[in-house]
Amino acid sequence: MPSIGVKLYSVFFKFMLKHRLQSRLQAPENDTGGGGGSSFGVTSRPEEETAAAANPSFTDAVATKDIHIDPVTSLSIRIFLPDTCFNSPEAVSRSRSTVVNSGSDPNQILIRRNSYGSSDSSVSSSNGVIVKRAQNHDNFRRNSYGCSIDDGSLKPENGIYRGYNPMGNNCRKLPVMLQFHGGGFVSGSNDSVANDFFCRRIAKLCDVIVLAVGYRLAPENKYPAAFEDGLKVLHWLAKQANLAECSKSLGSTLGGGPDMRKADGHWHIADAFGASMLEPWLAAHGDPSRCVLLGVSCGGNIADYVARKSVEASKLLDPVKVVAQVLMYPFFTGSVPTHSEIKLANSYFFDKAMCVLAWKLLLPEEEFSLDHLVANPLVPERGPPLKKMPPTLTVVAEHDLMRDRAIAYSEELRKVNVDAPVLEYKDAVHEFATLDMLLKTPQAQACAEDIAIWVKKHISLRGHEFSY
Numbered sequence: 179m180p181s182i183g184v185k186l187y188s189v190f191f192k193f194m195l196k197h198r199l200q201s202r203l204q205a206p207e208n209d210t211g212g213g214g215g216s217s218f219g220v221t222s223r224p225e226e227e228t229a230a231a232a233n234p235s236f237t238d239a240v241a242t243k244d245i246h247i248d249p250v251t252s253l254s255i256r257i258f259l260p261d262t263c264f265n266s267p268e269a270v271s272r273s274r275s276t277v278v279n280s281g282s283d284p285n286q287i288l289i290r291r292n293s294y295g296s297s298d299s300s301v302s303s304s305n306g307v308i309v310k311r312a313q314n315h316d317n318f319r320r321n322s323y324g325c326s327i328d329d330g331s332l333k334p335e336n337g338i339y340r341g342y343n344p345m346g347n348n349c350r351k352l353p354v355m356l357q358f359h360g361g362g363f364v365s366g367s368n369d370s371v372a373n374d375f376f377c378r379r380i381a382k383l384c385d386v387i388v389l390a391v392g393y394r395l396a397p398e399n400k401y402p403a404a405f406e407d408g409l410k411v412l413h414w415l416a417k418q419a420n421l422a423e424c425s426k427s428l429g430s431t432l433g434g435g436p437d438m439r440k441a442d443g444h445w446h447i448a449d450a451f452g453a454s455m456l457e458p459w460l461a462a463h464g465d466p467s468r469c470v471l472l473g474v475s476c477g478g479n480i481a482d483y484v485a486r487k488s489v490e491a492s493k494l495l496d497p498v499k500v501v502a503q504v505l506m507y508p509f510f511t512g513s514v515p516t517h518s519e520i521k522l523a524n525s526y527f528f529d530k531a532m533c534v535l536a537w538k539l540l541l542p543e544e545e546f547s548l549d550h551l552v553a554n555p556l557v558p559e560r561g562p563p564l565k566k567m568p569p570t571l572t573v574v575a576e577h578d579l580m581r582d583r584a585i586a587y588s589e590e591l592r593k594v595n596v597d598a599p600v601l602e603y604k605d606a607v608h609e610f611a612t613l614d615m616l617l618k619t620p621q622a623q624a625c626a627e628d629i630a631i632w633v634k635k636h637i638s639l640r641g642h643e644f645s646y
Contacts, residue, residue, distance in 0.1 A: 179577075179605060180577060180606075184607060184615070184616070187615050188607065192528075192529065195362070195365075195528075196532055196535070198226070199362070199364065199532060199535040200535065202364060202397050203535060205397070217250070217251060218250070218251055218252050219251055219395065219399040220252060220394065220398050220399075221252045221253070221394060221395060222392065222395075223367070223395070227365075227366070227370045227371070227372075228370065228371050229370060230369055230371045230374035232244045232256060232369070236261045238382075239261045239262075239382055240258050240259065240260050241259045241261070242256055242257060242258050242374070243256070245457065247410075247414050248410060251403075252392070252394060253392065253407045253410060254392040255368065255389045256368050256377070256390040256392070257460070258380075258387065258390065260381045260385060260387070262350065262385055263349065263350050263352055263462075263463040264349070264350070349462050350463060351463060352463050352465060353387070353465055353468035354386065354387050354415065354464050354465065354468070354469050354470070355380065355384065355386045355387065355389065355470040355471070356389050356411060356412065356415075356472070356484070357373075357380070357389065357390045357472045357473075358391050358408060358472070358476075358477030359391075359477050360474040360475030360476055360509075360609055361395075361475070361476065362476055362509070362533075363396045363404060363476045363509075363536055363539065363540040364396050364536060368390035368392035369392065372612065372614035372617060373390060377390050380626060380630070383627060384470075384629070384630045384633045384634065385634070386470065386633070386637065387459070389415070391408060391411050394407055396540040397539040397540075400541065401540050401541050401545065401550075401552065405479075405483045405552060408481070408484040409483070412469075412484055412487075412488060415498050416466065416498040417455075418457050418464070419460075419466040422460070423497075425461070466499070467497050467499050468499070468501055468637045469499060469500050469501060470500070470501060470504065470633055470636070471500060471568075472503070472504040472629075473506065473508065474507075475506070475612075476509040476536070477506075478505040478506060478509060478584075479508055479509050479510070481504075482508065482555065482570075483552055484500075485503045485568055485570075486561065486562060488568075489566045489567060489568075490561070500568050501569070501636050501637060502571070502632075502636040502637070503568055503569070503570050504573070504629055505570060505571070505584065506611065506612065507573060507574055507575055507581070507584065507608050507609065507610075508580065508587075509533070509536075509580060510553065510554065510583040510587065511533055511534075511548050511580065511583065512549055512556065513548045513549050516582035516586070518578070518579050518582035518583075519580070519583070522577060522579035522581075525577055525578060525579045525607070526577055526578075526608065527608045527609060528578075528608050530579060537550075537553060541553075554583070555590075556587060556590065563594070564591055564593075565595065567596050568596075569596060569597035569598065569636055570591055571598070571600075571601065571632045571633075572585070572587070572598065572599070572600045572601070573603070573611070573629070574601070574603070575606035575608055576603065576606055577605070577607045577608075578606070578607060578608040579608075580608070581602070585600055588600045599632065603621060603625060606621060610622060611625040
């Protein structure tokens, strides 16, 4: 059973959240959406949670910055760039050490109750992976975009990433992970303290660039706003990759930055236009051909939607390719209750009544149904065929009312030979690995490490061989 502290915090959490949900449900329609200028929307609620400021210095070995990527909505992303992007793969492998200490703590094996459905037995291991990163970057020099010399001032100095668009042989290309936060579609944000901590942890353990998506919240913006925002970020990532490739092609054709400007004024205009739209961190370090989706709670529903749309889009998203997705206790529901929805109807942090309220706030009144395509993953008319879905890791908690439906979805994927393991954690509650109070527990750390082990299998450049 969860600890006394978790139980007490759950009572307080549910009281506050239920009050907020009910107050928003009762708000006048012109305050909750439908107005002419409401499409811009909101992506956070500062009065409810504290935001973590973006920091270009490598605090905890990860640098961050915020980008507003859509001029007509409030859609934004926070980029988490791990400092391993500066090192060659050989240097990274030399600087890392894996510490396996399963016998030191007899309680470690009780952290996770069960894992099943995986073709790789090592996924179920809870052994900690401690990563040591090289801190000396002085040997690596990078060019800023359009710079005529190898400018030493762009080197990380006092931990700050100064370069606009670093170029050079020493820049590693890292996989890109799109992360969608939780909050029942009506709260939470990509820049909250808890989400910032979680994304930093995932960026370091998985060795990926994390793009935390600040999607529009309900009820100010009803369905499909949040889901379209998730897909819009994937298309934006594809555009960034193509712009970076165009800039590289122009540079190689006309001899690089300064020569290009001298050669032809028209090329200079095209060059400057591309540079103005290019996101430098992604251009230098991102590998969109290895894209992973990770959704937390209701973010899992968004991630699954984006994965399905990416399958339908196929080559239209080139060079972006979704190679895997991670669904952490997804916010699935349905009109016919599962065993866990009956047994745990009044469970910790989220109960059945609160889930229904959240769906009422998200879905337009004429579309409201617990069997909506984004609510119930088991409805038959969902597309595309499940056999085309990317490998899917599902994380569930023992004391979560939504666990059975998530497990059932994973079973359907495995029936059509999709790699879809399930990790079920003993004595865990909904959002046990991402909630502010629980982020620093051994169970939350073990969950992140398990996710990293599975993700690395699918993003490794050496096929299914682990990259560490």
